[in-house]
Amino acid sequence: MSHRTFFFVVLGLVLVSLGLTKAIENEYYFFAGYVILQYIVLATAWNILGGFTGYVNFGSAGFFAAGAYTTVAVVKWVDLPLLALIPLSGIVCGLIGLATGYLTLRLRGVYFAIATLALAIVLETIIANWEHVGGAAGAFVIRPKEVMFFDSYVEFLFWTMSLLAAIAVFAARYIQHSRFGRGLAAIRDDEGVAESMGVPTLKLKLMSTTISGALMGLAGAPFVYYVTYIDPPSAFNLEYAVNAVAMPMIGGPTSWLGPVIGAVLLGGAQQIATVTISSELNLLIVGIMLVVFVIVAPDGIVGLVRRLFSKDPRA
């Protein structure tokens, strides 16, 4: 499928999600759908650095929270509409990603992962001591009473997140099939040789951390309007970091489709478990599924399907 065709497919899906907000009455579905879409963005963002480039980021929660707190910081200062705040979160988190890249990309493997984990802790400490955004006590943000076109604010959030998911997935697919993506794959396979082939590894890695960070920021930007109250422990929740790693691993980290499948499957299972059993069960589900998939399908669902059904050499 060409990028053009795929663009229209994705655009179609965004329009379908718009239609759903008119067709479905029960607001719960949008509450649940929002979370799943948010994980599609987060997992896709993680995968650009983790799956395509081979650098495991355990600090996703830090980027997510930085996106959310950018919204809070700006709104406490000037009252801008959400759609104007989202790009700001993307820019801020992109810059954090770039800075992280500069500081940490000399580290490889497990050392890089530890550095990203530390980054999230540093960010959390800064936020917890920043009075403007509520500090450790947290902050309330009041949703606008009405929003144009949509019947409720949750429906609007749901649609906004579906738009962000579309942007993230389109970007990931575009990268995967581009020269840039091929360079990233070379870094993942053997960074030393990629370098000796003339692949500008540092530049590509910095682009990768920037794009990945920016998309994570987008995922976090509307969060505060979704929950209306935000504090550091909820924004920097371990759940985001773990899910951002687990979803692409389960779906298949070498393809853009993997994180989407992983997010729908794992995010869906968590939503169902929250309603039927208990919300405390979520991370347990992730843990068990991760173990199962690492053993049964180390290349994720995408890899498993390829191995079973296709003549693709990557089986």
Place this chain on the structure above:
Amino acid sequence: MANSLHIENVVAGYGAARVLDGVSISVSAGETVGLLGTNGNGKSTLIKCIMGMVQPTAGTIRVEDDGRSVDLVGQTPEQVVESGIVLVPEGRRLFPDLTVGENMMLGAYRRTARADVERNRALCFDAFPVLKERQNQLAGSMSGGEQQMLAIARALMSSPKILIVDEPSVGLAPILVGRMMTKIKELKDQYGLTVLMAEQNFHQASRIVDRAYVIVGGRIAFEGKSAEELRNNELVKQYYLGGEA
């Protein structure tokens, strides 16, 4: 394309360990020069210095390109590749999870090579027809000989002027080593390349090199002006031919 490589008094190492202790070699345009030495004498480190993957602590590395002289010390690997030097790494080091075609495309990553992708690909398939058949196969699933062919093809995709080959004989059956050497010579003649080849296998290497340096303990111990001179040298006898020193 006149291209030559001049290395003078290069000192380099890793941390406290000094590996190269003032190495000087030069490779003139159109020459095939061997860099002979057994394991641990500094062949690969010297190559890493040329490629910008290890920065020397002293000495100069220059490439002459049609009268222009470019200093390679302090350049990043991609800048070195951009200046027309490419490495066929030891042990082939392909991207095993990418296809043959993708591996070749990665060879053409640098800006100036992108314009010639189609032409270079055709030339590579011409030189190694088996790669054409295996375009969509994963590089890691091929035999050692085929992988070595791909490693060379991948290097040629960057339209190099100077080809650096690090131990092409590693892990190959003797008959394949012979063929690989012949192929390198053919390609060199065909494209007017300048070749620097590090090798342990003296017999095979001496078949195609115009002259060679013997590196021992991080110093150039001997410079052989011809294959004949090399064979008759005492040091070479001692190291390779089982003679008494």
